[in-house]
Amino acid sequence: MAAPPVLELKNIFTSYGSIKALKGISLKVNQGEIVAMIGANGAGKSTTLMATCGIIPIDDGDIFYNGRSIRGLPPEKLPAMGLCQVPEGRRIFPRLTVHENLELGAFHRKDRASIDKDMANVYSLFPALKERNNQQGGTLSGGEQQMLAIARALMTRPKMLLMDEPSLGLAPLLVQTIFDIIHEINEKDGTTILLVEQNANLALQTAQRGYVLETGSIVLEDEASSLLNNPEIRKAYLGE
Amino acid sequence: MDYFIQQLINGITLGGLYALIALGYTMVYGVIQLINFAHGEFFAAGGYVGVILLNYFAGMGYLHSHPWICLGGALIMTMAYCAFLAMAVEKVAYKPLRHSSRLAALLSALGMSIFLSNGLMLTQGVFDKPYPIELTEGGFEFGAISINYLQGMIVLLTIVLLVGLNILVFKTRIGMAMRATAQDKIMSSLVAISSNRIISITFAIGAGLAAAAGIMVGFYYGSVRYDMGFVPGIKAFAAAVLGGIGNITGAMLGGLLIGMVEVFGAGYISGQYKDVFAFVILIAVLYFKPNGIMGENIDDTRV
């Protein structure tokens, strides 16, 4: 009997005032998978992640993490359970130093030794951050801030990571670095990843499965390779 | 020259007190963008509970035998009382309105301010309640300049509290969590920081500092009154804005500045209009530097 999916959304409805944002979203992410969620701007991808973490209230439906319902749970309880999000737009703390931002990633962890080890690891992955370690987050460039956001996510040592547009606004070389990291934590550490991306190509090449979101509903679910070859998807999202 | 130095000392004393009150305003505004009108009432309540405890100790004879322990004990118990009061007010009057309009929260705060000051009046009477200032009589003299023991103690205690707060906010984990929550509430909950807890803690600390200021003011001016929170409250908020709202160092500086301006203004320009100087300075500074002297520290992600 297969283990329950790490994350399962069942028929999620959310609204923004009187406007319905999510209309019955259902999806599953299994242990060790990378699942991509693609769709146009405003389709509801970020909303889905925010609803999963409890930041946005859910009108109807349920969310299961490792088989246990997390609907209504305050968001701050999730990192300790292993569920972390790297939200859209970097969202690093502007008036805290790089070092403090990283420390906050590990806020829910208790073991000082392993935190320090991860810190060293992260600094070796991103030497630019080590250089600016005492600088305030808001003074970093866009690319550096994104590095910081990813590094902070690494500090959380998540079992499951929700990533919202990690490639947004970054130079191609940096994007490559980040996706290499995504591959690595998935393969080496077994981190399950739900990847929301506007860059559908990159997302579908990295993931095993994909969901396509359109105006608040899932319109297609398939293996990533099939989606890549799907002519409609190619037309709508892969620029053909 | 002597007059100047005397005023300087007075200014530092008063400025320190304003700084303590301003910190509560600035920290609360930093986390939830609310002008806590009731904060002045925490200051007043501190003044009252302090003298109530001291009178009790006097009645039991402890004040005479162990004055320092009584003072210290009263200080700590009063700060604790006001911390609990502030947390209660937050839970009842502000938390439910966190997602409502700014005006709704502001009016709720206003209502609480009126409620608390009238509560103080009804339970403690309309007349000034005197402080046992015999305890702190005497001082040093340097020629024409006098520093009484009380001023010295106030300045010392203020420095201790301010340094303590600085250490708490900038060098501890909880302080880091407080700063993070002030800058981005959503992101901080995503890194396992409980906004509710941080907000409660912020209120508690702010009120505790105000309570200490209340006791010190009680000694400095000899008595406390149920409405003593209003005018110092708005001046302290002006000081917080002056220094950059949400910015702790800014509030300390702003408080000092407002205290100085008030004392020097009263001494050299006009004693009658001393309350006016604080506002004039505030408006002038905001005109040229709308974000305050040291810059703001609030949640920029909220529009």
Added chain:
Amino acid sequence: MIQEFKKIWKTYAIGMIWLFGLLWPLLGIHKNGTLTFGTTFRIWSYIFIGSLFCILIYVLNKSGSLDTAKAPFSKARSKLYDASSMVPNWIWLSIALCAALMYPIFTHRYAQDVAINVLIYICLGLGLNVVVGLTGLLDLGYIAFYGVGAYSYALLSVNFGLSFWMGLPIAAAFSLISGCIIGYPTLRMRGDYLAIVTLGFGEIVRLILNNWMSLTNGPNGILGIKPPGIYIPVFEGGFGFEYFYLKKLHFLFYVALALAVFSIIGVYRLNHSRIGRAWESIREDETAAELMGVNTFLLKLLAYAMGAVFAGLAGAFFAARMRFVSPESFTFLESAMVLSMVVLGGMGSIPGIILGVAALIVLPEVFRGIELYRMLAFGAAMTAIMLFRPKGLIPAKRVGTRSEEKES
């Protein structure tokens, strides 16, 4: 019903324990070294019983047990609403106007006194509404303009012998000017800062009134202000006119009524004009308004000035009616009162504000017996209203509908 109660009993119990703990040090620790719990317990038990009652009602309401009792009321309300919408507005207004005109005939002094107060505060409330309700500027020092208007007329009357009708527009002009002066540096500031700065200005005005002895006589106030007067024809020894002072309360009532009606019409016209639209756009989203070509600074200044004018008119009348002014009448608490009237009644809605003013002036009169607890109740009520009914008694109706609302 038990389920609903179960949900909240824990929080309620903890809250009651906290209340006791916070109340006790203020009441139970004594100078003579004793600790008592009697007084605290007594007061706490009143609050406990009162709140228990409210919780009971709340729980019954939530679980639907009261629906059968509420049904006839909601039926009556909708029937009333249907009936009233069938009659055109102007008939209601005429009826109201006639009732108002005949009011002094059927009531005695005390009621007329209260009514005049209501009318003055209607002017104030509507003026503040222009600033806070329409334009969204948080003004906590509004009462300063009231004071400027009152003192302007007072000084003009006492020092220059100006009549009320000449003094009224001049007082309004002074208020307008002070509105511009106060508005100019402050309107560049952000919302919350505006609040504290206007509060500061309100205090500054009061302090100046209190301390500038040579001009305003300080805390002693100004006496001997002349009330409004009219020329009436006199037929003794030939035809002539005599200046007759309207000292009688019912005459003052009509003057107040005239001012109130003027304010209502004025605010209504402003509300439904291009300027009113522009103000509302500033309230909704200032940046967008600026981008749409709205000169936000000038319009904010205009809102401020207009609000000040209404306050000035009310102030001049206040001075003429009381025949005495002192800085005591122009405190921050007054500003807060006017603001609560506007918010309680429903920001931006004229009938709402009238109702809010009436409620906040008439109710305390009704409760004059427990004068001591009035302000305490007021503070608690203000918080409670924000918690439970923030939109006010009669919320403003949106002009037009949004497309998304039509969809559902």
